[in-house]
Amino acid sequence: MKTVRAFLVAAGLVSALAGCDDPADRPSEIQSLRVLAVRSDQPFPAPGSQPLMEMLLEDRGAGAVLADGSKRPVQVLWLAPCVNPPGDLYYACSPALHQAAMLIGDEGLRKGELPQGAPPGVAGFGLSFSPLVPADTITSHPRGEGVVHPFGVVYVFFAVCAGELRNVPGVDLRYELPIGCFEPDTGKALGQSDFEFGYYPLYVYDDVSNANPPVDRLEFPGAMGDACGTDGTCQPGSACGQEGICLPVVPACRASDEDDCPSYAVSPVLGPSPVEKAITARMGDDAPFETVWVDYYATAGSFDKDARVIHDAETGYTEEFFGAWRANATPGTEVRLYAVVRDNRDGVTWKWQDVIVGD
Amino acid sequence: VNTDPDGRWNVADVPPGSVLVHLEATGFESFDGTESVTAGESIEVIHRMRVRRTDGALEVEVRGRRPDREITRRTLERKELTLIPGTSGDALKGVQAMPGIARPMGMMGMLVVRGSSPRGTAFFVDGMFVPQIYHFFGLSSVVPTEMIESIDFFPGNFSARYGRVSGGIIDVKLREPQYDDKYHGFAQVDLIDARMLARGPLPFAKSWYFTVAGRRSHLDAWLTPILEKSAGVRTAPVYYDWQAFAETRPTRKSSFRIGVLGFDDRMAVVLNDTSGMSAIGNSLSSSEGVFRIQALYRNAISDSVSLNAMASAGFDREVFRVGSMYIDGHYRPITARGDLTWKVDPKLTLRVGPDIVIYPYSIDIRTPQPPDPGQPDPGMFNASQMLSLNTSGSFTAPAGFAEAEISPVRPLKMTAGMRADYFNKTGRLDISPRINVRYDIAEGFPRTTVKAGAGLFYEQPEPVQVAPVYGAKGLRSNRATHYALGVEQELAKQVELSVEGFYKGLDDLVMQTPSADGGMTYANIGDGRVVGAETLLRYKPDERFFGWVAYTLSRSTRHNGPGEPERLFEYDQTHILTVLGSYSLGRGWQLGARFRLVSGNPYTPCLGGVLNAANGTYNCRSGPLLSQRVPAFNQLDVRVDKTWTFQSWKLTAYLDLQNAYNQKNKEHASWNYNYTKTQYDTGLPIIPSLGVRGEF
Secondary structure, three states: OHHHHHHHHHHHHHHHOOOOOOOOOOOOEOOOEEEEEEEEOOOOOOOOOOOOEEEEEEEOOOOOEOOOOOEOOOEEEEEEEEEOOHHHOHHHHHHHHHHHHHHHHHHHHHHOOOOOOOOOOOEEEOOEEOOOOOOOOOOOOOOOOOOOOOEEEEEEEEEEEOOEEEEOOOOOOOOOOOEEEEOOOOOOEOOOOOEEEEEEEEEEEOOOOOOOOOEEEEEOOOOOOOEOOOOOOOOOOEEEOOOOEEEEEEEOOOOOOHHHOOEEEEEEEEOOOOOOEOOEOOEOOOOOEOOEEEEEEEOOOEEOOOEEEEEEOOOEEOOOOOEEEEOOOOOOEEEEEEEEEEEOOOOEEEEEEEEEEEO | OOOOOOOEOOOOOOOOEEEEEEEOOOOEOOEEEEEEEOOOOOOOOOEEOOEOOOOOOOEEEOOOOOOOOOOOOEEEOHHHHOOOOOOOOOHHHHHHHOOOEEOOOOOOOOOEEOOOOHHHOEEEEOOEEOOOOEOHHHOOEOOOHHHEEEEEEEOOOOOOOOOOOOOOEEEEEEOOOOOOOOOEEEEEEOOOEEEEEEEEEOOOOOOEEEEEEEEEEOHHHHHHHHHHOOEEEEEEEEEEEEEEEEEEOOOOOEEEEEEEEEEEEEEEEEEOOOOOOOOOOOEEEEEEEEEEEEEEEEEOOOOOEEEEEEEEEEEEEEEEEEOOEEEEEEEOOEEEEEEEEEEEEOOEEEEEEEEEEEEEEEEEEEEOOOOOOOOOOOOOOOOOOOEEEEEEEEEEEEEEEEEEEEOOOOOEEEEEEEEEEEEOOOOEEEEEEEEEEEEEEEOOOOOEEEEEEEEEEEEOOOHHHHOOOOOOOOOOOEEEEEEEEEEEEEOOOOEEEEEEEEEEEEEEEEEEEEOOOOOEEEEEEEEEEEEEEEEEEEEOOOOOEEEEEEEEEEEEEEEOOOOOOEEEOOOOOOEEEEEEEEEEEEOOEEEEEEEEEEOOOEEOOEEEEEEEOOOOEEEEEEOOOOOEEOOOEEEEEEEEEEEEEOOOOEEEEEEEEEOOOOOOOEEEEEEOOOOOOEEEEEOOOOEEEEEEEEEO
């Protein structure tokens, strides 16, 4: 079992001993076009269903705000043409993706339109999408040894582009993505700061379900969620935000050493029964409980930790899982703080809290 | 035999064990003494005979050398074991300085021999298989140097006595007791561990002699604070190892030894920041232990027949947990091996023996299937379906071998062997014919020997590859065909040059592949080859100096399956150069240095990241597999020893300065969270290892 062991140890130790990365390059600090999460209202949908999938997107790339102060347009394409790929590997879907994108064509990709007669639930545009889970997803998936809950998998891919989506001609599918993101005027290929490509695996069961983790709200000191007064006034210590809600105001962090600035505990407030048994294809009633964790993201300022485990299958609940956030140095900024709570069976829930950085 | 005019003489083919030496010379009083001769090692001793008259002394040399059965056997002798710079005196880390061994990446205790996978090299203690050679992080070996008499390293074309692996063999010979009815011992402490050893006559047991030794790391003193920066430590990282043996000689030509050895490594942490691996959880624990009881019997039954027999039993434990994934494995290994040697006549020696391994196991495991090296990034380790298995059974692998050493003419030595290996998990019998030939073009000094060999070597699939749920049925053993051709040339009494070319054809390699019934499985679809040359220019230890220059040029490649492009082996290192030497300055001072220049390991570049939006982590979008290398590695290690000799004991202080010029060597490539930036993680900085040792 040395091979398995080596991976377990590597997975753990790499993280335990990490800490040399560029501090300006942390996942919690949103500095580009980012897909922070995708959730399905049914993380484990049934065959023949059409779960609703939604995307949490933030665009903080260098060109995110146009000269007139508006936000640049962002295209979101969804593709779900890949069912039960070889080895259940997402990268084995490349030929099916390529074929689906070619069917839409460059014109359809540019306009965000599907060709007439396109089958429902295989492609879509926008921040939400309802893929059609084929009725034979489970029956067409070979049943491997040790499977107690038969399953299948539908890969739902997305391409998010702050430019124009196009097919990539002459693509080598072993290494390249079949779809690219290009500057509309120059045709220059845009990099990952303006183009996100990813997937959400929909594991399909008849007899296993999973609920997204219940999260009531995101707690921030002084945040009451009150609507602004008619004249835009709020209680002392808060100010009216862009969405007409009174937001807590915190001082800008101008100290040369960030540690000299106060930090604010941001924490998701969980609903009842946030942890389920992690029953999956080969894990029956003796399955452990889920691992649940929270990823923190901020549009400005910084969290002390990018992610905290809420519940570990081995050690149970973590006593403290808040993220300590410090403000940025620029006063007058309205900052959005996100907490994305996930479980290890693809359950996802998110909450956010806006904060105003004052003088 | 008669001596030469200088009083020097040689005896070859001395059976291992204690040898009675009787010397007579005109004008001198006769001399009687015993010398301990280890198989595969030559010894040189100086006997001073008492002159019947009033002045003068005579130097007499006793030499024993076992005939070579392998193309290449590298033997590290006692003097070298403790003094190789950069190893903190750890003999088994010194093996890494031999040609043919790739430099292990920092903090990874593995041996990659002639382009074979790390598990292709087996580690034996007096013929007993031991599952690992180093404590965690490769910081220290599991058998302390002081317990070791010699280390035999076979980089390929090894004898039919050894099997189940297709890379190399490391066989450690433990020290025999000193039959002088005195007590000896030592204690040593350095920055990594503290150890002690005692040996001498066993009280209340006439003619029995004992050796006991133990070691405990104090890593916890300095590693715990480092871990605490990002983790809470539940069990401080610590390792132990211990050995206790008793030996007797029932007759002048036989010996019997019984004893125990074992080791234990453990640690547990809870991570505070789990970015990138949150889905796994935040807890990590590791606990591994090995215990063996071993009996060893040797008997030179007659002038032409000798017997070696070894049996061992014990238990292994490996318990690893990372969040919701774990391995909880318990094993009860039983091994038995031996050989019966019959010297039919001076031209023919026959040897046969069994080599039996039975590994009853009880395993409870829950992990996803591990990806193979050289696969595109399948995504986060636990993003795929979790598998679980709770089972017990036995890995049973009986084997037998037969060898004939033929010397039709004096300069020619030919060893033809055959080995048969059965493995119950494949249900197959592997037959491995092997032949090695050595021919002394010039005998005597300066000796010139050409050597060549060819043979089949089978390596049984890994347990995970044949396990229910995780593995596949119907697998065969991985197969390697070794070819070697070389020459050895004595250049001076202490200086020898060895040049050897080698080629390994690999086929039937077990590789991961999509399964017809979903998920991934294993099949014998891989192949590969290793081609290279090793050069060793060695100054054999004398009173003042030892050292060598070792250079290996090689290329190791694989095909993951039919139609797949050829790729580099994941630990391929084109150039491996080691230069080391250690010089006795006199007055107890010894100064040594080791310099290494090694090609960087290959890695697969990431062309960007693909987001798994369900768990929030990015997967590497892999470029051509293993198509880039980290920059070359270079490092200088320096060691200084000072020994004070008192009437009945010695005190030694040493400084082993690893990475003396603080080179920031790049060990492996890593990426930022979304694989848009590549960086190289650097290895260990300058490390002064200071130690003190007292022995009597």
